[in-house]
Amino acid sequence: MSFSISCEDGRARAGKLRTAHGEVETPCFLPVATKASVKTLASEEVLELGYEAIICNALVLYLKPGVEVIAEQGGLHSFMNFHRTIFTDSGGFQALRREFCPEFTGRGIAFRSPFDRSRHLFTPELCMEVQQALGSDVALTLDDCPPYGEARERYAESVARTTRWARQFKEAHSCDEQLLFAIAQGGTFADLRRESAAQLAELDFDGYGIGGLSIGEPHSVMLEMLEVSISVLPPEKPRYLMGLGSPVEVLEAIGRGVDVFDSAFPTRNARHSAVYTRHGKYSIAKAKHLKSEKPLEEGCTCYTCRNYTRAYVSHLMRAGEALGMRLVTLHNLHFMQRLMRNARRAIRSGEFTEFVKDFMRRFRKGAGE
Amino acid sequence: MSFSISCEDGRARAGKLRTAHGEVETPCFLPVATKASVKTLASEEVLELGYEAIICNALVLYLKPGVEVIAEQGGLHSFMNFHRTIFTDSGGFQALRREFCPEFTGRGIAFRSPFDRSRHLFTPELCMEVQQALGSDVALTLDDCPPYGEARERYAESVARTTRWARQFKEAHSCDEQLLFAIAQGGTFADLRRESAAQLAELDFDGYGIGGLSIGEPHSVMLEMLEVSISVLPPEKPRYLMGLGSPVEVLEAIGRGVDVFDSAFPTRNARHSAVYTRHGKYSIAKAKHLKSEKPLEEGCTCYTCRNYTRAYVSHLMRAGEALGMRLVTLHNLHFMQRLMRNARRAIRSGEFTEFVKDFMRRFRKGAGE
DSSP: OEEEEEEEETTEEEEEEEETTEEEEESEEEOBOTTSSOTTOOHHHHHHTTOOEEEEEHHHHHHTTOHHHHHHTTSHHHHTTOOSEEEEEOSHHHHTSGGGOOEEOSSSEEEEOTTTOOEEEEOHHHHHHHHHHHTOSEEEOOOOOOOTTOOHHHHHHHHHHHHHHHHHHHHTOOOTTSEEEEEEOOTTOHHHHHHHHHHHHHTOOSEEEEOSOSSSSOHHHHHHHHHHHHHHSOTTSOEEETTOOOHHHHHHHHTTTOOEEEOSHHHHHHHTTEEEETTEEEETTSGGGGGOOSOSSTTOOSHHHHHOOHHHHHHHHHTTOHHHHHHHHHHHHHHHHHHHHHHHHHHHTTOHHHHHHHHHHHHHHOOOO | OEEEEEEEETTEEEEEEEETTEEEEESEEEOBOTTSSOTTOOHHHHHHTTOOEEEEEHHHHHHTTOHHHHHHTTSHHHHHTOOSEEEEEOSHHHHTSGGGOOEEOSSSEEEEOTTTOOEEEEOHHHHHHHHHHHTOSEEEOOOOOOOTTOOHHHHHHHHHHHHHHHHHHHHTOOOTTOEEEEEEOOTTOHHHHHHHHHHHHHTOOSEEEEOSOSSSSOHHHHHHHHHHHHHHSOTTSOEEETTOOOHHHHHHHHTTTOOEEEOSHHHHHHHTTEEEETTEEEETTSGGGGGOOSOSSTTOOSHHHHHOOHHHHHHHHHTTOHHHHHHHHHHHHHHHHHHHHHHHHHHHTTOHHHHHHHHHHHHHHOOOO
16 A cells, blocks of 8 residues: 655646555545445446545444444445445544534534434544444544634644644554545644644655635635645645545646545536536536537537437436436536546646646636537 | 237236337336436436336426427437337326316316416327327327216216227327327226226227226225226237236236236335335335345345345435435336246246235235345
């Protein structure tokens, strides 16, 4: 299990992450399977789309169906019949949302389950235990990710707590097969970003998440903070920008040295009728598409585009038929996979800058249709 | 295009219906694709399950997305990418439900669209025109199907109107490629059932639906009325018992000479967690299944049973994940397809009675699990 960089083009890099369940070419995008299902898709479909890795949520699965249920079935891979790389997010981000009524205790995050209002205390040790029992290939540390717009002290506190928890998390770890990624915080303060990344770098994790970005701050600030975090993180380790998945932002971040992405964006958008194409996004639910014999995206080779017209998909979305959501999800995930493959190819051939310029021009100009 | 009976075993018969889009072995079960989608499934999946025919609803598609949308795409087969036999139900049954605020006019049924409250007049001629534009292989006549429990005069009126409409429907028909089935009514009055079937038989349709059953009347009355209708219908024509799809009732009706069935039952049940097995039905949403490594049905070869455990499907249903509904739908439709295949085989080998006895014993005794 290791990470190797085979090519660099400017700050962009192409490489391979090896886990207990195979190789993942980077830069890569992880479809989100929060509850052990990439919404609307079977695991076979995710594999057929060419995805080598997905991400589930440890906290959500701990609450429902419960970690013992999944452990009894031999872990997440068997449970969801996905035998490639599985990341598990710690759930720190979720636990701190308002619907969890979170409180910090000396030991972790106390919260109420939004499913049944039961009380829980999520500690770094429990978070580690849960992810080991789930048997994921890459575990993420429990972090303290405050919302955007708090006072500076809150982010300073978050950095200290995140480092302390990361250390405890690592000490609780006892499984050679599982890679550990820490999550760097620091809000929108460059010095705190540097401090967080430096402290975590010292703890020598297998990789580093960059958290607390794209949660409300201006785009330019996001890019600046991303650069600050990356400048301090060890260059030989994989960098994972968490929760960010618009095509434009993904390319911008690859250009700054990010290797791994995840986001519910392409799949959630799909369920709300937004179709990605190289010419931008459009809503397939608009009535005018009922007259179109074209595929969702001309020239696309995905299952949906090979088999169905815009007219049919538009009808399904307008009629509330579940198949519509699946067909658009399949297309959008195919789009993201193609984007990442093209990005890797461009890095390897030293043409990443041109590739991005070309993509941006078409994607930003286009009406999508 | 024709219907041929190759084997009879008692009153049960095995045969073939030939339509413009291929052969359909009978007795057969039609999955319901009211809005041009068998809920949760892609057309390829319906084909992979072995189904040679499905049924859509002309009235519902006339309202949404509109028949011109589907006609512009080359008809229903191209629209939904299903290039086997498609039946279209007239929608008479739907138009008379309360949410349509129906009224009989001299010419047809006036109603309001439940989608946008727009006013429509569905006549036999329009109903025919719609089904021709949809390009279905088998069109059903517009019928007057009163609810259960009305006064006798209402059913007498329904018989007269249904025959009158069937005649007009047939006269409006101008497409050689499309088979026409009339729908026999008569409520729970044997003489009216006989009258309706005899009048329609005289009009020489390609096949006959038997409507207005399984809508609230006692089971024994349903079977009696079914027998009465069948006794008057021409034996060489296919008989289609409309809207009836519980495994037990399907077998009882095959034993009385029915060739075609349709029902939203197996698919709707699936979306409500009910799993069919040869040992009865059970709810996969029960918490105890979270611990089970078994497939939904032991020995089943469907996609779901080959790839996933009860634990996983139970989790998906309890977590409200769309994939769960699809996985159970795939299983239940596989179950129905296997049931029909076994029934045909039993008829051909002269063992239908034993087959039914055997099936009933296991299915009725079992807890399903």
